[in-house]
Amino acid sequence: MSQMENLWSRKLSRDLKCLFILCALMCLVPLFDLSPYTLGILIIGFYFALIALAWNLLAGFTGQFSMAPAAFAMIGGYITALLSYHLSVSLWIGIPAAVFGSALLGFLLGATVLRLKGPYLSLTTLAFAEIARVFIGNSHEFTRGDQGLNLPTLMESRIAYYYFFLLLVVLVGWLIFLLMRSKYGGYLLAIRDDAEAAESRGIPVVRFKLLAFTISSAICGFAGCMYGTFSQLVSPEMGLIQQTGLIISMVVIGGIGSLTGPVLGALLVYLSSEWLRDVGNIQLIVFAMLVIIFARFFRTGLWGICLSLYARLKPVKNN
Amino acid sequence: MKTEPLLRVDSISKRFGGNQAVDHVSFEVPQGIILGLIGPNGSGKTTVLNMLSGELFPDEGSTYLEGRSITRLSPSQLAHLGVIRMFQMTRVFIRLSAFDNLLISGRALGLSAAEAETRAQSLVKELTLEQVQFLDAGQLSGGQKKLLEFGMCFMCPPKIALLDEPFAAVHPVMRETMAEFIRTRNQNGQTFLLVSHDMPIVKSLCHESICMNTGRIISQGSTRLVLEDPNVIEAYLGGDHV
Numbered sequence: 001m002s003q004m005e006n007l008w009s010r011k012l013s014r015d016l017k018c019l020f021i022l023c024a025l026m027c028l029v030p031l032f033d034l035s036p037y038t039l040g041i042l043i044i045g046f047y048f049a050l051i052a053l054a055w056n057l058l059a060g061f062t063g064q065f066s067m068a069p070a071a072f073a074m075i076g077g078y079i080t081a082l083l084s085y086h087l088s089v090s091l092w093i094g095i096p097a098a099v100f101g102s103a104l105l106g107f108l109l110g111a112t113v114l115r116l117k118g119p120y121l122s123l124t125t126l127a128f129a130e131i132a133r134v135f136i137g138n139s140h141e142f143t144r145g146d147q148g149l150n151l152p153t154l155m156e157s158r159i160a161y162y163y164f165f166l167l168l169v170v171l172v173g174w175l176i177f178l179l180m181r182s183k184y185g186g187y188l189l190a191i192r193d194d195a196e197a198a199e200s201r202g203i204p205v206v207r208f209k210l211l212a213f214t215i216s217s218a219i220c221g222f223a224g225c226m227y228g229t230f231s232q233l234v235s236p237e238m239g240l241i242q243q244t245g246l247i248i249s250m251v252v253i254g255g256i257g258s259l260t261g262p263v264l265g266a267l268l269v270y271l272s273s274e275w276l277r278d279v280g281n282i283q284l285i286v287f288a289m290l291v292i293i294f295a296r297f298f299r300t301g302l303w304g305i306c307l308s309l310y311a312r313l314k315p316v317k318n319n
Numbered sequence: 320m321k322t323e324p325l326l327r328v329d330s331i332s333k334r335f336g337g338n339q340a341v342d343h344v345s346f347e348v349p350q351g352i353i354l355g356l357i358g359p360n361g362s363g364k365t366t367v368l369n370m371l372s373g374e375l376f377p378d379e380g381s382t383y384l385e386g387r388s389i390t391r392l393s394p395s396q397l398a399h400l401g402v403i404r405m406f407q408m409t410r411v412f413i414r415l416s417a418f419d420n421l422l423i424s425g426r427a428l429g430l431s432a433a434e435a436e437t438r439a440q441s442l443v444k445e446l447t448l449e450q451v452q453f454l455d456a457g458q459l460s461g462g463q464k465k466l467l468e469f470g471m472c473f474m475c476p477p478k479i480a481l482l483d484e485p486f487a488a489v490h491p492v493m494r495e496t497m498a499e500f501i502r503t504r505n506q507n508g509q510t511f512l513l514v515s516h517d518m519p520i521v522k523s524l525c526h527e528s529i530c531m532n533t534g535r536i537i538s539q540g541s542t543r544l545v546l547e548d549p550n551v552i553e554a555y556l557g558g559d560h561v
Contacts, residue, residue, distance in 0.1 A: 007416040007453055183432075186423040190412045197410035200372060201471060202398035202427040257414075 008189065009181050016177045018260045018303075023170050026267075030159055039158045045270040046165035047073075047227040052250045052262035053172050054219035059248075060257035061180060062212040063192035064114070065122045069220050069247050071129035074239030076102045076221025077228035078136060081149035091152060095225055102221020103214050110213035114206055117195075129239060137236040148235030151228040161230050168226065172219055173259050179215070188212055192257075242284060246273070249287040252294050255303025264303055323386040325350040325510050326371070326402075326479055331380030332534075333366050340366040342534040343380065348479065353501065353511040355525030355542055357518075359554055363534040364514045365407060368481050371512070372404035373397045384478065398428060401478030405485055407514075409464040413457030417448055417467050420456050425474035435474065442470040447496060462489045469497055479510045486517045498524060522546060530554065 029042065055069040079101040080094035089097070113124040136143050143149060155161060179185050187208050190198040199205045228234040237243075246269065254265020273283040294301055300308075324347035333341040341363040348354050356364050369375040371382055373394040381390045384400055394404065412420050418439055425435030443452045446466045451459055456467060465485065472480050482501075486494045494517075501511060501524055515521050521528060521542060528545040530538040532554040538545045545551055 008419050183423075183426040186415075186419065186426060189415055190423050190427075193412035193414050194410050196374070196394075197406070197412070198427075200374070200394040200398060200404045200406075200410075201424045202395050203423075204393075204395045 008186065012177060012181055012185075012259070015259045016173065019173045019263060020170065022260060022263060023166055023173075026166055027163070030162060034159065036158050039162045041271065041274050042267070043158070043161055043165050043230055044227070045267045046162075046169050047223055047230070048247060048250060048270050049169050049263040049266035050165075050172055050223035050226075051220050051247050052254070052266040053169070053176060053259070054216040054223070055247050056251050056256060056258075056262040057176055057179075057188075057219075058212055058216045060251065060262070061176075061185070061192060062188045062209060063195070064209055064212065066213070066216070067122050067126035067241070067244055068109070068129040068132075069216070070241070070243035071132045071239040072102050072106060072217045072220035073224030073227065073243075074136065074234065074236065075105060075132060076224035077151070077234035077238055078143065078149065078224075079221065080225040081151045081228055081234045082143065084151060085144075085149050091154060091229060095222070095229075098225035099218050099222045102224075103218035106217020106221075107210065107214045109217075110210045114209045114213060126241070129241065129244065133236050133239040136239070146236060148233050148237075151225075151232050151234060153232055154226075154229045165226070165230075168223075169263060173263065177259060184208065184211070245284065246270075246287065249291045251301075252291050253287070253301055255301030257300075258303050261301050261303035265301065268302070323383075324348055325385060326512070327383040327386075328367070328371070329381045329383065331367070331370055331377040331382065333363075333370060333375060333378055339534050341370070341377075344531070344534070344536055345380075346529055346536065346539060348510060348512055351505070351508050351510055352526045353505050353513060353524050355521040355528035355545075356512060356514045356531065357516070357521060357528055357545075357551075358531035358537075361533075362531040362554070364531055365483055366534075367531070368404065368483050368512070368514060372402060372481055374404075395427075398477075403472045403477035403480050405468055405472050405480070405482045407483040407487070409461065409468050411456040411459075411464050411468050411471070414455055416453050417456050417459060417463075418443065418452045420467055420471055421474055424471040428475035430475060438474055442473065445500065446470050447493075462493045465489050466493055466497065469500070473500075473504070476504075476509065479512060481512045481514075483514045484516065485513070486515055486520055494520070518546065 030039065051069050051073055058064045058066050076098040079098040080091065083089035083094045083097055109128055113121055116124060137146050139145065187198065187203045190203055191205050191208060195205050224238060250265035250269045251262045253269055255261020269287060276283045276286060298305055326348040328344060328346050330343045330345050331341060332343050344367060356367065358364050366375065370377045373392050376391055381388055383389060384402060389397060389400065421439035421442060422435045425438055430438065443449055448463065448466060451463055456464060459467060469485055485497055498520060505511060513525060525542045527540065528542040529536055530545050530551045537550045537554060538548040
C-alpha cells in the first residue's frame with residue numbers, strides 16, 4: 001500500500017519510531033544503575049514485553065482474546081529444557097525447536113478454536129492453558145513436576161542479557177511492524193473491526209486468524225525459552241493464569257493496538273509490581289482496578305493518553 | 320441452445336426453527352441486468368441474499384454462478400469468484416480510514432498496491448467522499464458509511480453485486496449519486512441484484528423484479544408488471560387496497 005495514502009501505515013511507522021526511542025532510553029539505564037537486582041527486574045520486564053507484544057498482535061491487532069500467552073511461554077521454555085535435560089540437545093537447536101514447537105502447537109490449537117467467537121475463544125484457550133500447566137506439573141518422571149527443569153545459560157553476564165533482551169524487544173517489535181504494514185496486516189485489522197465484513201470482502205478470516213495465532217504463539221514460546229536461559233529454570237508457574245492476567249493488564253494499561261503501548265505497559269506494570277511487593281501481595285488487586293479504569297475511561301491506554309496530549313500540545317507549539 | 324444465466328437459484332429453502340424463512344425459491348439473473356428483489360419486511364429477501372453470498376447455507380436447493388455450483392462456498396470464496404455483497408446494516412472497518420477501507424477491499428481481491436490506490440482515488444471522487452477519505456470510517460455519518468461500503472463493493476468490479484437496502488437512511492443527494500453509479504456501471508455490463516423498499520428507485524433502476532412474501536416468490540417479471548400485480552399490492556398494502 002502506498003506510504004503516502006495509507007494512514008494506518010503512517011501511524012504504525014510513527015509508533016515504531018516511538019518504540020525505538022523508548023528502547024534507546026532503556027539502553028541508558030545501566031549507566032545509572034548497574035545493580036544485578038535492577039537489571040534482573042528489567043530483564044524480566046523485557047520478557048513480559050515480548051509476550052505483551054505477541055498478545056497484542058492477537059488481541060490488539062486481530063481482535064482475538066486468547067488466555068494462553070503465558071502457557072505458550074511455559075511450553076516454549078519446557079521444549080528447550082526437556083530437549084536439554086533428556087537428550088542433552090544444545091541451546092542452538094533447543095531455541096529454534098521452542099519457536100517451532102510453540103508455533104506448531106499454536107497452529108493446532110488455533111485450527112481447533114479459531115472458528116469460535118467472543119468468550120468461547122477465551123474460554124477454550126483458558127482451558128488449554130490450565131490443562132498444559134497441570135499436565136506439566138503432574139508429569140514428574142518426564143518434567144520433574146513443580147520442581148521445574150534447569151536450563152543452561154546463553155551468557156554469564158547480566159548486563160549482556162539486559163542488552164540482549166532489549167535487542168529482542170526491538171526485533172520483535174520491528175517484525176510485527178513489518179507484518180502489520182503489509183497487506184496481511186491490513187487484513188488482520190479488518191478482521192479486528194468486523195470479521196464477517198472482512199470475510200465478505202474476500203479475506204479468508206480463519207486463515208489469517210490462524211496466522212496471527214501461530215506467530216503470537218511462536219513469539220511467546222521464544223520469550224519463554226529465553227527467560228528460561230536467563231533464570232536457568234523453567235517451572236509450571238510460568239504458565240499460571242495470574243501471569244496471563246499480568247500480561248493482559250500490561251497491554252491494556254500500556255495501550256492495546258499499538259507497538260509502544262505493550263512495551264511501555266510491560267515495563268511500568270512489572271516495575272510497579274516489584275515496588276508493590278514491599279507493601280504486601282496486592283499487585284493483582286491494584287492492576288485489576290487499573291485495568292477496569294483504563295478499559296472504562298482510557299481505552300487507548302497510557303500510550304493513547306501520551307498521543308492525545310502530544311496532539312493537543314502540538315498546535316500550541318506551532319503558534 | 321439455452322445460454323446459462325449469470326446466476327441461477329434452484330429451489331432454495333431455509334428454515335430457522337419453526338419459521339420457514341425461504342421456501343423453495345427459484346429464479347435466474349441474466350448477465351447485465353438490474354434485478355430488483357422486493358417484498359414486505361420478513362418476506363425472506365435478506366435470507367435469500369445471505370444464501371447467495373455464503374453467509375448462510377440453504378437447507379435445500381442449489382445456487383449456480385455461470386453454471387458452476389456455489390451453494391456451499393464461503394463469503395470470501397464467493398467474493399473471489401465475483402459475488403460481492405453490501406449489507407443492510409452498514410459494515411465498514413471503523414478504526415481504519417475510509418481510504419484504507421477501500422485499499423484493503425481491493426488488495427483482498429488481488430489488486431496490486433498501485434492498482435488499489437488508483438481505483439480507491441477514483442471511487443472516492445465518484446462517490447464524493449474526498450472530504451472524509453482520511454477520517455476513520457467510524458467517524459463518518461451513516462450515509463457516508465453506506466457510500467463507503469458501496470464503494471468497497473466495486474474496488475474490483477464484481478460479476479454480480481448483491482445490494483441489500485443500499486438506499487436506506489441515505490440523504491437524497493447521496494441516493495442519487497449511488498443510483499447514477501449503478502446506472503453507469505450497468506450500462507457497462509455490470510449485473511446487480513438489488514433489495515430495496517424504495518419503490519421509485521426500484522421502478523427507475525430495475526429492468527426486472529421479483530416480489531417475495533412469507534418466503535415465497537409471489538410475482539416476477541418486468542418491474543412495471545410486478546409493481547402492478549394485485550398480489551404484490553396486497554402483500555405490501557393489505558387486501559383492501561387491491
